Amino acid sequence: MTVAVEVSDLRKRYPKSKADAVGGLSFQVHAGEVFGLLGPNGAGKTTTVGILTTRVLSTGGRASVGGVDVAADPVGARRKVAVVPQRVNLDRSLNARQNLVWHAIYHGVGRAERNRLADELLDRMGLSEKRKARIDDLSGGQAQRLMIARALIHKPEVLFLDEPSTGLDPQARLFVHDRINDLRAEGVTVVLTTHDMDEAEKLADRVGVVDHGELLTLDTPEALIKSLPGSGTLDASVRPNGFDPGELAALLSAVDGVERVERIGERALTDGAQELRLRLYVGGEAAALLGPVAQTLHEHRVPVGDLALGQATLEDVFIELTGRELR
Numbered sequence: 001m002t003v004a005v006e007v008s009d010l011r012k013r014y015p016k017s018k019a020d021a022v023g024g025l026s027f028q029v030h031a032g033e034v035f036g037l038l039g040p041n042g043a044g045k046t047t048t049v050g051i052l053t054t055r056v057l058s059t060g061g062r063a064s065v066g067g068v069d070v071a072a073d074p075v076g077a078r079r080k081v082a083v084v085p086q087r088v089n090l091d092r093s094l095n096a097r098q099n100l101v102w103h104a105i106y107h108g109v110g111r112a113e114r115n116r117l118a119d120e121l122l123d124r125m126g127l128s129e130k131r132k133a134r135i136d137d138l139s140g141g142q143a144q145r146l147m148i149a150r151a152l153i154h155k156p157e158v159l160f161l162d163e164p165s166t167g168l169d170p171q172a173r174l175f176v177h178d179r180i181n182d183l184r185a186e187g188v189t190v191v192l193t194t195h196d197m198d199e200a201e202k203l204a205d206r207v208g209v210v211d212h213g214e215l216l217t218l219d220t221p222e223a224l225i226k227s228l229p230g231s232g233t234l235d236a237s238v239r240p241n242g243f244d245p246g247e248l249a250a251l252l253s254a255v256d257g258v259e260r261v262e263r264i265g266e267r268a269l270t271d272g273a274q275e276l277r278l279r280l281y282v283g284g285e286a287a288a289l290l291g292p293v294a295q296t297l298h299e300h301r302v303p304v305g306d307l308a309l310g311q312a313t314l315e316d317v318f319i320e321l322t323g324r325e326l327r
């Protein structure tokens with residue numbers, strides 16, 4: 001197994017800051033995998049990617065891409081990587097195709113090759129008809145696809161994608177996901193930062209969760225979900241019938257096999273009554289608890305609108321690790 005990205009006891013403290021933005025982070029990304037870097041706002045993801053793409057200088061530890069130490073050889077490291085930032089940073093004085101060609105020139109790609117690659121990438125990103133478009137005339141999704149095309153034109157070994165589908169409509173999001181899967185099939189290593197847990201669960205081979213500049217966990221999405229206490233769930237929609245949510249949660253937590261209960265929402269029913277939605281995390285087979293849970297609610301005269309089996313998700317893992325507080 002070849003290592004594409006290596007971060008070892010990496011640290012970054014911004015000038016005048018009292019705390020480390022990245023505080024001793026260590027992980028490896030394998031060549032050819034899609035790696036999800038997850039964490040709440042301010043966790044240190046952008047700073048870490050900034051160091052790996054040579055835009056931010058670290059204050060301790062080591063970081064390398066494609067075997068090149070980013071601090072010792074930033075020029076060499078830049079050849080190995082490409083980054084698709086969250087905000088559009090295309091050159092507005094150039095049209096869509098010219099943006100690709102100029103980027104290729106910057107990276108020393110020969111004339112015939114860069115023209116061929118620009119047309120091929122425009123086609124692959126569904127932008128052939130927009131080749132002469134001004135940047136300001138592109139939609140958010142088209143600009144994002146053009147930035148991915150630009151990133152790929154010098155054939156990077158590692159592609160960093162910062163929040164690749166924020167602000168995209170479902171079609172554009174699926175298109176970007178398909179292209180990420182294509183890149184994996186071609187052996188390009190992809191490091192994805194995202195707040196979208198569905199996206200991470202669907203695309204990433206492994207994910208690392210960071211918070212306060214430290215790595216909390218790293219594994220495949222499936223393994224992380226399995227490791228969650230109570231990875232099977234039961235979702236119950238009930239009319240509280242005088243019980244407050246805490247009392248109902250306590251009632252259901254007392255059912256043998258229920259590990260914890262979370263309130264996931266409420267809504268007003270057409271007759272004006274409130275309906276409470278609760279998620280029960282269970283240790284064993286969730287289906288075996290359908291009967292006991294229904295029985296407990298029935299005994300306490302709590303009407304049940306719906307009781308359904310579910311499965312914990314990466315979002316549950318994320319919340320369990322990083323808490324519910326706003327950042």
Ligand SMILES: Nc1ncnc2c1ncn2[C@@H]1O[C@H](COP(=O)(O)OP(=O)(O)OP(=O)(O)O)[C@@H](O)[C@H]1O
Nearest residue numbers: 014015017021039040041042043044045046047048
């Ligand atoms: N240029 C800077 N100067 C000072 N502090 C900074 C700077 N950039 C980031 N920080 C701080 O470093 C910490 C980590 O920020 P970073 O942007 O790396 O987090 P993040 O995980 O990418 O967050 P988000 O999900 O919101 O993009 C935060 O506390 C942030 O306020």
